[in-house]
Amino acid sequence: MTSPAASISSREAGTVARRPGAGVVLGEPDMWAFVLFECLIFASYFIIYMLYRMADPELFLRSQEHLSQDLGVANTLIMLTSSWLMARCVQAAREKKFEIASRQVVLTLTCGVAFVALKVTEWSMKLREGLGFSTNEFFWFYYFLTGIHVLHVLIGFVVLAVVVHQLRSPERRSQEIVETGATYWHMVDFLWVMIFALVYVMR
C-alpha cells in the first residue's frame, strides 16, 4: 500500500491515475473530523451574526464604519501568506528537503505572530475610541468572532511548534504530523477569510 506522501506526489506528477471515488487526505483523518466539526460551530456563529445584523442593519452599518478596512485587509493578506508558506512546507517535507520545510513553518509562525500583534493593536485602538464589547450588538460580534479566531491562532502556535520540533530532528520528521499541523493552520486561514468578509467588508 503506497504511503500517502507517495500517492499525493505521484498524483501531482500525473503518474498515477485516479480511481473514481478514491483519494488521500492531507494528514490524519482525525484532524479532518475536528476541522469539519469546527466548521459546523463557526457556521452557526456566522448565521447567528447575520440574523442579528438583519434585525438592525443600520446599527451594524454605522458601527462597521468605525473599523479599519486597511487593518482588516492587512490581516487577511498575512493569513493567506502564512497558509501558502505552510503548503510549501508540506511540499518541501514531502521532497525530503527538511531545512527548507523548517524555514517555511518558522515563517508561518512569524506571520501568525504578526497577525495577532496587528489584531491586538486594532482592538486597543477601538478600545481607546470607547468601542468595547458591550457597546452594541455589532461590537459583541466583532470582538467575539475576532477573539475566538485569535484563540484558534494561539492554539495554532502550539500546533506549528510541534511541526517545527518534528522537522528539526532526523529521528522524528513524521510527514503525517507535518500535514496534520498544516490542515489545522489552513482551517484557521479560511475561517478568517469568512470573518473578514462578514465583519469588515459586507454592506
Added chain:
Amino acid sequence: MGTNVESRLRAVWLALVVVTLISWWIGSSHGHQEFRSSAPITYAVLLIAAVKMRMIVRHFMEVRHAPDALRRLTDGWIALLVIALLAIYSFKLSMPAV
C-alpha cells in the same frame, strides 16, 4: 521543489491576494461620501469569500486529491453556508432581538 506544484501553489496565493484586494476595493470605493448598505457589494463579497475558501481547501488543503466524499462535503459546506447567509441577508430574516 517540484516546480509544477511550487508554481501552482504560488498561482493560488497570487489569485487569493488579488481577489482579496478586489473585494477590499469593492467594499471601500463607494465609501468616500456614504457608507451605505448595498446588496450587490454584499453578494460580491460573500461569493468572493466562498471562492477564496474553496481555493484554500482545494489547493492548500489538497482536497483535490481527497476521496470524493470529502470533496463533496467541503464544497457542500461552503455552498450551504454562503447560501444561508445570502438568504438571511436578502429576506431580512432576523433573530427576535432578545
Added chain:
Amino acid sequence: MSAAVADHTRARPSGFLGRIAWHWRHDPKIELWICWWVMVSFYQLFGIVFVLMTRVMPPPRPDWDQARIVQWFSDNHTGLLVGFGIIFLVAGMTASSNAIIGYSMRRMSVSRAFAYSYIAIYSLSAIPGMLFAGILLSVGAMRPDRDPRLLAWLYDAGFLTFVGTMGVFLIGTLVWMIAILIDKNRVFPRWFGYLNICNLLTEFVVAPCWIMKTGAFAWNGSIAFWVDTGVFVVYTTAFIVLLRRMVIREDFGDGPLPDPS
C-alpha cells in the same frame, strides 16, 4: 489473571437478571462497569432534573425585572426544591465519572500525574457545575415571600455560576487532551483528543455572560448557551461511548498491544 480470562469462557446464564448476577459475581471488570453505568445514569438524571424539573435549562432571561423573577421562583417552587434535593443527594455520583476518566489515563503511556491532576481538578467541578446553582436557587425557592431584591440576587448568582464558571473545566479538559494526544497506547482515538479543543474553547465562549444581559452572549443566549450546550452534548456523548469501548477492550494486561501504525 488467567483465572479472569477463564471466567469469561465459562457459560453464562441467559435472562436479564441472570446475566447481571453473573457479572456481579464473575466479571473482573465489574467495578469499571459500575463506574460507567453510574456515570451514564447521573447524566440522565442531570438532564431530567435540570431540564424538566427545575427548568434551569434552558435558562430564563437575565433581563427580567424583580417582579418577574419572583414569579419565576413561585412558578417553579416545587420543581426547584424537589429537583435540587435529588441533585444534592446524588451529587457524589459524579465521582464515578472522574474515576473512570482518571482510570483511562492510567492505561495510557503517559505519566500518572495526568490522571491525578484530572481527578483533583474535576473533584471541584461539581461545585460551580451544579451545586452552587442548586443551593442558591433552592434558597430562593424556599421562602417565596422573601424580599424581591434578595430573590433577584439569588437568581443572578445562581445562573451566573451555572452558565459562566468554567475555569475548572478548562484546565481539566486541557490535562485530558494532552494526555490523549501524547499517549502511545491509543486508549482514545486522536479525533477525541482534538474534540477536547472544542470543549475547551466553550469555556471561553461563556465568559461574556457576566457582562451581557440580553442577546447572543447572555446566559440564555444563542451562542453562550445554545451552541455551547450543543458542543457539550456532542463531547459528552463521545466520551461516554469511547469509555464504554475502553472498558470492553480492557484485558488487564493480558491481550495484544495496539497496532503501532
